[in-house]
Amino acid sequence: MIAELTKTYLLMVIEAKLVNEKFLQIDGNKIRYLESGNSDKTLVLIHGLGASAERWEQVMPIFAEHFRVVIPDLIGFGYSDKPLADYTIDFFSDFLGKFMQTANIELPYLIGSSLGGQISAEYTAANQNDVDKLILVSPSGVMKQSTPALDAYIMAALYPNEQNAKNAFELMEGSGESVDPKIVSSFIERMQMPNAKLAFMSTILGLKNAEIITKKLQAISTQTMLIWGSVDPVIPINHADDFIQSLSDCRFIRMDGCGHTPYVQAPRLFSEKVLDFLNVK
Template identity: 45%
Template sequence: MPQRMTKVNGHTTRYLDYGSPVKGAKDLVLLHGLGASSERWLLVAPTLSKYFRVIVPDVVGFGYSDKPTVEYTMDFFIDFFDGFLQNLGIEKPHLVGSSFGGHLAAEYAIRNKRRIDKMALVSPAGAMRTSTPILDQYIMAALYPTFENALKAFSDMAHDPSIVTEEMVVDFVKRMNLPNAKYAFMSTLLGMRYSLPLRGRLSSVIAPTLIMWGDEDRMIPVQYAKDFREVPNSELVVIKDCGHTPYVEKPMTFNRIILKFLAGKEELVP
């Protein structure tokens, strides 16, 4: 993997940097979900890098980036992401955010209207104010990271449990056992819960926005997609027979939809 490190506000941050063969290629930043890491995008990033320079950070507090003992508020994450983009010289990227990463992307687009080109929100958090049994199960797996707990959480999160690999489960367990990982996870949950509501503010987003959801998402059900349609220039695509992570469960479908939205491409480069 094209792994790199940078210091953002004093915190060592790991990220993947897929250079593109296309001269002057647009920057595309992918933001993972709660408790995840840049590895979640490995099934789609190489193909996307044929069209864009793809940047995939381990958001501070997660993956193999630093996990400082701070309050993980949305203000903290916005400051982090702003510093990260500045470090890499990224001025106006395309932005794709999944789940928690979708919440962060939407908040960033609200506060920095002219600094995002196009945005895709994949089963974004931020509208659902109560939990679901699948989310509760995932939280339990994060706090008690055994192989069995993580396997059940990932399997129930997906429409087809066969997509869950042993490597995926082992990596999650390993990361959640890192120092301060559980603290960062729970502090982020609280930070999301007590953040400013997105409703009533999404109408100020000016970036063209794609909202993507799996029709069988039981972590954050597709009914919450309607809240994000408040973005003026938005469209909704619902993927059939898909759970919470389309880029893991249906990577080819995901890439086709994303490339059509971002670049008007109907076919993938071999």
Template identity: 40%
Template structure:
């Protein structure tokens, strides 16, 4: 499968599978015995735990758990209707079975939308919430998002590299060849394209999130890349009205600042987590 879990150093990296809602789910975990805080990382649409790999080595002082969301990565991809409710139930059982209590959640793009949806149903579950260019506020797909979906449906090396380069929106950023090949391999797995499209339809059906942002009650940090063409930075304005929300715009970054500038990204989140 081309798993690349152990090439990034951290305390005790491990990969395993667990049954959630009857499906086989992969997760990556880093144990830090002296850690007082647990961080859960939720990847975006079509991604996997490896999308956070550049951040892994910087999270040494925390317990870290990164699931491949059901339907994505190397988790099982059932032929069912993927709805927001289904993903929330998935997280409920995952947190329960993994005995995760009061974690800090970091959600990117669709993972950010899921973190929000979950927290609005379970107000006191997360200690803090960090959202990176969260989905859920776009009225219609951007060209950058459309190209990413296209690369998932037609996963050639060139299509994927081009869409990842567009996602970064930075000529100096070099797309890692291993990342491209891993995405290409995953999108060729049985039912991978089905789960991508089914989830995308669920995201487009759920248009109520923007109105419910006022219900955010946990300390929340929203981070956006200034050059994001997938979900434009203007969407950060929707989050600025709540007193519990802090916002940060990272310069010279696109949709995934934790990939493009991991050290700078870590400094921003560490300050928020430890405050």
């Protein structure tokens, strides 16, 4: 028993050393991010609506074997400050640029999921020479109508209790399997923080009022990979066609049996696809 406890403790110490929680200031706001790995090449991961850096925790250690991995909590989300602001895509794209500069990140590989995918695409379109390769995972930006899974997620954000959150994440996964209780509890905790609901709903309105992203996608010359879960109920996979047709250099990966977050449902396979695209052997 003592040996098992000692082993568990040592694993916790090792994990604590592998991932560093850091903070920086952007326009007077405290921004939290996670960092791991010591490569001279940086991989930046951008989470989706209502999420935090922890959403990438299953793939972070895999990527950290090859890169310096940096994962911010977007302003307004996670454990970063949530100022009173209009949370538009331009606001987030501007934030991402300032974050890169403040964190001393140059020419990174950039991965964005859902809202984070749209932000990453917008940022890349405006900063062609500042992103080495771009990876978009079930990105928002072309879908204007809602879906039942997205409606359930919005309901969970506005009324963050266990039943609403569990229902939302099970719908979003699309596999019919149960969701890790930690995902549910951490979401509830974050959505109960001051100004969290305001930032969430302001982002929803910002997305509704944003122009469809296809014209900006046409301006992206950066080599891009598009990954989509085949049973994504939040942003259905049929929306992938708009991205494929608009991007000049796009590799498309369909992840069968996965919903909105394939890096959570199939982290090993997801990582393999990403590392292959980034020419890591």
